[in-house]
Amino acid sequence: GAVVSQHPSRVICKSGTSVKIECRSLDFQATTMFWYRQFPKQSLMLMATSNEGSKATYEQGVEKDKFLINHASLTLSTLTVTSAHPEDSSFYICSASRGAGSTDTQYFGPGTRLTVL
Amino acid sequence: AQTVTQSQPEMSVQEAETVTLSCTYDTSESDYYLFWYKQPPSRQMILVIRQEAYKQQNATENRFSVNFQKAAKSFSLKISDSQLGDAAMYFCAYRSARSGNTPLVFGKGTRLSVIA
Numbered sequence: 518g519a520v521v522s523q524h525p526s527r528v529i530c531k532s533g534t535s536v537k538i539e540c541r542s543l544d545f546q547a548t549t550m551f552w553y554r555q556f557p558k559q560s561l562m563l564m565a566t567s568n569e570g571s572k573a574t575y576e577q578g579v580e581k582d583k584f585l586i587n588h589a590s591l592t593l594s595t596l597t598v599t600s601a602h603p604e605d606s607s608f609y610i611c612s613a614s615r616g617a618g619s620t621d622t623q624y625f626g627p628g629t630r631l632t633v634l
Numbered sequence: 635a636q637t638v639t640q641s642q643p644e645m646s647v648q649e650a651e652t653v654t655l656s657c658t659y660d661t662s663e664s665d666y667y668l669f670w671y672k673q674p675p676s677r678q679m680i681l682v683i684r685q686e687a688y689k690q691q692n693a694t695e696n697r698f699s700v701n702f703q704k705a706a707k708s709f710s711l712k713i714s715d716s717q718l719g720d721a722a723m724y725f726c727a728y729r730s731a732r733s734g735n736t737p738l739v740f741g742k743g744t745r746l747s748v749i750a
Contacts, residue, residue: 614735
């Protein structure tokens with residue numbers, strides 16, 4: 518099967534610091550990766566779409582300077598939360614697809630719980 | 635923009651019984667995909683079942699089946715012979731079939747409890 522990992526699984530940081538979350542496709546090359554955010558007891562909200570080698574496409578209302586997304590290789594995308602604040606505390610989930618089409622299955626990572634003190 | 639609505643925040647079912655989770659969606663597109671995902675306490679998203687809009691036949695996966703009503707824009711999930719391991723959050727999701735790798739649009743979820 519297709520496996521997607523995320524690292525770290527949970528992180529606690531101080532307000533004002535930056536945190537990097539990695540999303541890796543372990544056994545396939547991911548043309549596209551998606552980053553979602555999930556608040557407690559709520560649904561997944563798309564933050565951005567990341568295509569290898571190009572700039573990420575952010576959803577309306579998501580600050581691209583605060584949530585830096587890099588998709589430098591076909592197996593790795595990173596999300597950096599810059600100058601984190603307590604309101605950034607959330608569960609961040611990535612998904613990855615092999616191909617570039619809508620028929621391609623999205624495989625989800627296990628998520629990263631971010632707590633900003 | 636597409637929207638997905640799950641009107642049941644919580645449901646419960648007796649072990650071995652059958653339960654149906656509701657989902658409706660709104661779209662102006664004619665070609666798309668619909669999904670049900672399960673999110674257990676581990677928070678790992680697990681694909682339960684997938685339906686292509688152009689297929690009239692309802693998808694089934696073992697104990698899981700859907701009732702896809704395209705005209706009514708309804709996509710319910712039926713779980714038969716419910717097991718304790720079925721307890722989880724269930725999300726209905728929509729995905730456009732337009733060109734390019736399109737993201738999933740999720741409903742707010744239904745928390746399913748299974749009573750032993």
